[in-house]
Amino acid sequence: MNNLLDIYTDYLIIQNKYATSTGLSDLVNGSISHDKMTRFLNDRLLGSKELWRYIKPEVRSVEREGGALILDDSIEEKPYTDENEIMCWHYSHAKGMHVKGVNLLSCIVQYEDTSLPIGYEIVHKDVSFSEIETKKVKRKSSVTKNEHFRNLISQAYSNKVLFDWVLADNWFGAKENLEYINNVIKKKFIIGIKSNRTVALSENEKLKGDFTKVSKLDLEDGQSIKIWIKGIDFALQLIKKIFTNEDGSTGVLYIISNDLEHNADHLYMIYQKRWKIELYHKSIKQNASLAASPTKRVISQANHIFSSLVAFCKLELLKIKTATNHFAMKHLLLLKANQAAFLELNNLRNLHRA
Numbered sequence: 001m002n003n004l005l006d007i008y009t010d011y012l013i014i015q016n017k018y019a020t021s022t023g024l025s026d027l028v029n030g031s032i033s034h035d036k037m038t039r040f041l042n043d044r045l046l047g048s049k050e051l052w053r054y055i056k057p058e059v060r061s062v063e064r065e066g067g068a069l070i071l072d073d074s075i076e077e078k079p080y081t082d083e084n085e086i087m088c089w090h091y092s093h094a095k096g097m098h099v100k101g102v103n104l105l106s107c108i109v110q111y112e113d114t115s116l117p118i119g120y121e122i123v124h125k126d127v128s129f130s131e132i133e134t135k136k137v138k139r140k141s142s143v144t145k146n147e148h149f150r151n152l153i154s155q156a157y158s159n160k161v162l163f164d165w166v167l168a169d170n171w172f173g174a175k176e177n178l179e180y181i182n183n184v185i186k187k188k189f190i191i192g193i194k195s196n197r198t199v200a201l202s203e204n205e206k207l208k209g210d211f212t213k214v215s216k217l218d219l220e221d222g223q224s225i226k227i228w229i230k231g232i233d234f235a236l237q238l239i240k241k242i243f244t245n246e247d248g249s250t251g252v253l254y255i256i257s258n259d260l261e262h263n264a265d266h267l268y269m270i271y272q273k274r275w276k277i278e279l280y281h282k283s284i285k286q287n288a289s290l291a292a293s294p295t296k297r298v299i300s301q302a303n304h305i306f307s308s309l310v311a312f313c314k315l316e317l318l319k320i321k322t323a324t325n326h327f328a329m330k331h332l333l334l335l336k337a338n339q340a341a342f343l344e345l346n347n348l349r350n351l352h353r354a
Contacts, residue, residue: 004040007032009311012289014333019292019304041300048119048152051306052159055116055313059109059161062320067111068165068273069156071149071172073123074281076291077101084298085126088139093171101291104305105145107152108277109161115276116316117309119155121148122302146174157185167274170194173256175231182234182258190257190271199227199238206230214238214254224264227256239264280312283326288312 011024021037078101081087090103103123108115125139149172156163166181170192181189195215200206206228219225219240227238237260241253257267284290288311293304315326322329 004032004037005307005310008037008040009307009314012292012308012311013287013315013330014337015289015292016334016337017292018294019289020294038300041295041303042297043303045299046303046306048121048155051120051309052118052155054310055118056159058313058317059116059118062111062114062116063109063162064111065162065164067109067161067163068167068270069107069153069161069163070110070115070167070274070277071105071107071152072169072274072277072281073103073105073145073171075099075101075103076285078291081294082296084301085124085139086122086298086301088125090123102301102305105148105152106277106280106309107156108280109156109163110273110276114316114320115280116313117280118159118161119152120305120309121152122305123148146172146177149177150180153181153185157187164188165190165270165273167271168192169274170254173197175229178229178232178236178256178258188257188259190255190259190267190274193238193254193256195252195254197229199229201225201227203228203235222264222268224267226260229256234258235260237264237267239267241268283315284308284312287315287326287330 007028008024011027012019015023021034021041024037025032025034075090075092077099078087079099081100083089083100086102087100089098089100091097092099105121105123106117107119108117123141123145124143125141127140127142128137129140130137149168153166164187166187166189168189168191173191173193178189178191181187193214195213197214198211199214199217200211205211211230217225217238217240219238221240221242224237224239226235228235236256236258239255239257241255242250243253244250255268255271259267288308290305290308293301295301295304315329318329319325
């Protein structure tokens with residue numbers, strides 16, 4: 001199995017269209033049959049635990065103090081693939097609408113310039129229900145994303161991954177998540193908070209139930225204040241940051257942390273590491289063929305996703321050795337492939353002339 005995984009993940013890195021068992025078999029001149037690769041993808045289900053076993057030696061070789069666990073989810077759209085419990089409709093916050101595809105929640109560990117996925121969950125909408133008003137049959141998950149969020153952190157903690165921080169955006173700012181990180185694993189977090197969340201500005205105000213919306217607080221860019229959230233028994237630091245988008249528009253980011261010792265600039269500098277997971281999302285889609293498989297069964301789709309994450313790990317480790325980046329490596333592979341095709345085209349012309 002390990003040999004087939006190694007070959008298949010290499011194939012995911014080098015190919016630029018659909019990743020199929022037939023395509024891989026053709027690539028190796030039939031030394032691995034189409035059926036063999038199909039059986040590999042439909043054999044036993046591979047998941048987060050197997051990913052950790054694969055990447056554990058590499059994590060141990062690069063881990064150091066100051067590491068951060070970064071968690072986020074991403075939807076890979078697959079509008080034309082038959083619907084099932086993982087290939088279904090999810091709400092996209094980026095688009096403000098429901099889209100059809102796979103919803104993947106990932107946990108990466110980041111040390112300086114190295115980011116490695118150490119756990120993930122594919123959102124399974126395994127419960128069907130009918131809306132009372134519309135009578136439409138819909139799907140929902142028996143496990144919430146926040147439960148997956150805590151489970152992934154717990155897995156990293158149990159595996160003794162070295163990290164000082166947990167970073168996430170405001171979709172994971174639930175009370176249970178904050179309490180788990182602070183009270184159970186006793187780590188520091190920097191997590192986004194929604195502008196309509198209500199906070200108290202003192203313990204006394206909290207006890208009196210005097211809460212104010214975050215957006216109504218009179219804060220300057222980069223300013224931080226101590227706050228209390230209803231139901232949470234420890235104080236937090238709230239920071240406001242104004243940022244400029246690529247199109248020139250401005251936005252406001254609010255983040256909270258249970259670190260009351262460091263100033264706002266330091267905490268925001270740490271939080272900026274969170275953007276590493278956006279590069280991860282982009283790379284698994286564009287460089288590791290995440291959405292390039294025409295598989296139709298849940299197990300083969302899930303095993304393809306697992307393989308895409310392993311392919312990302314391979315690229316990240318090559319990045320360290322070559323001092324380049326995933327996209328530059330992908331471009332080089334495509335260039336070499338085109339050069340080989342160009343030479344073969346000329347060979348065919350010469351053969352015809354002869």
